[in-house]
Amino acid sequence: MSDPPIYCDPTRRHDFTLLFDVQDGNPNGDPDAGNLPRLDPETMQGLVTDVCLKRKVRDHVALTACSSPGFAIYVQHKGILNNQHQLAYDDLGLTSKGAKQPREDTDKARAWMCKTFYDIRTFGAVMTTGVNCGQVRGPVQLTFARSIDPVVPLEVSITRVAVTRAEDAVGAEGGSGKGSEMGRKSLLPYGLYRGHGFVSPAAARDTGLTSEDLALFWRALVGMWETDRSAARGFMACRGLFVFSHDSTLGNAPAHELFARLSVRKKAVVVAPRSVDDYDVLVNEASLPSGVTLSRLVG
Numbered sequence: 001m002s003d004p005p006i007y008c009d010p011t012r013r014h015d016f017t018l019l020f021d022v023q024d025g026n027p028n029g030d031p032d033a034g035n036l037p038r039l040d041p042e043t044m045q046g047l048v049t050d051v052c053l054k055r056k057v058r059d060h061v062a063l064t065a066c067s068s069p070g071f072a073i074y075v076q077h078k079g080i081l082n083n084q085h086q087l088a089y090d091d092l093g094l095t096s097k098g099a100k101q102p103r104e105d106t107d108k109a110r111a112w113m114c115k116t117f118y119d120i121r122t123f124g125a126v127m128t129t130g131v132n133c134g135q136v137r138g139p140v141q142l143t144f145a146r147s148i149d150p151v152v153p154l155e156v157s158i159t160r161v162a163v164t165r166a167e168d169a170v171g172a173e174g175g176s177g178k179g180s181e182m183g184r185k186s187l188l189p190y191g192l193y194r195g196h197g198f199v200s201p202a203a204a205r206d207t208g209l210t211s212e213d214l215a216l217f218w219r220a221l222v223g224m225w226e227t228d229r230s231a232a233r234g235f236m237a238c239r240g241l242f243v244f245s246h247d248s249t250l251g252n253a254p255a256h257e258l259f260a261r262l263s264v265r266k267k268a269v270v271v272a273p274r275s276v277d278d279y280d281v282l283v284n285e286a287s288l289p290s291g292v293t294l295s296r297l298v299g
Helices: 050-064 081-092 103-116 118-123 201-207 211-223 255-259
Strands: 014-025 045-048 124-126 135-137 140-142 145-150 154-160 181-199 235-246 262-266 279-283 292-298
Touching: 014 255, 045 181, 050 118, 050 140, 050 211, 081 103, 103 118, 103 135, 118 124, 118 140, 118 201, 118 211, 135 201, 145 262, 181 255, 211 235, 211 292, 235 279
Parallel strands: none
Antiparallel strands: 014 181, 014 235, 045 145, 124 135, 140 181, 145 181, 154 181, 235 292, 262 279
């Protein structure tokens, strides 16, 4: 078998930039603001949380790989985490003693969870609640994604040609009632977002992250938009994925210097961007630091 590509090598440090956009949708609603798109109130740039992005990765893996051993998903929709912990205890023949659990037991349970669940092996988890399986620091870490330019959230009115309750269809004294109901929908006309991430070889060695795991992660970042379609999210797509791989486990250059080589700028003639074609995406690949390789997976 041929060796995996350099960006799938878990023994190397990787720093990466992800570009994605949204058109006529809400990429990440804020429950503290009536589910409006998340914003930086000082710059009016849009925000998408790391948790939102990891949810999409988990859902993509659940649809494409979770039937294979070792690729189950720990944080599932409506899941019960302590029940997931109990699976490890049952398989290992352990009895839960809560906070008094011997370290040897939690170490065994922790290793079992890493081997069984893809998202623990990749993102880590705190598993000290109830049935104690210890803590895992994930080798893959993501930042918030931030829109390149300020965005303008809109709230549009929508109608439904049906009512919720039978009594709503009947007016006062038996007269005609409502024939429809009104609602609101939050969206952004357009936003191009940029986020960053990091892969730690030291943490990868601790959790058992493999080259297959990394390859699946990159595929998820590219393809998760296709498996997460929703009317609320409008049209979203991956527009760029750039991975800087280091020869040294500690890194051959600071991540911020590598990220600065990627420039995303609105074209001078554009007033209000409405597509990725309204931007210039430029990558300075000349004279990369020694020991650093750039892989352009998208873009």
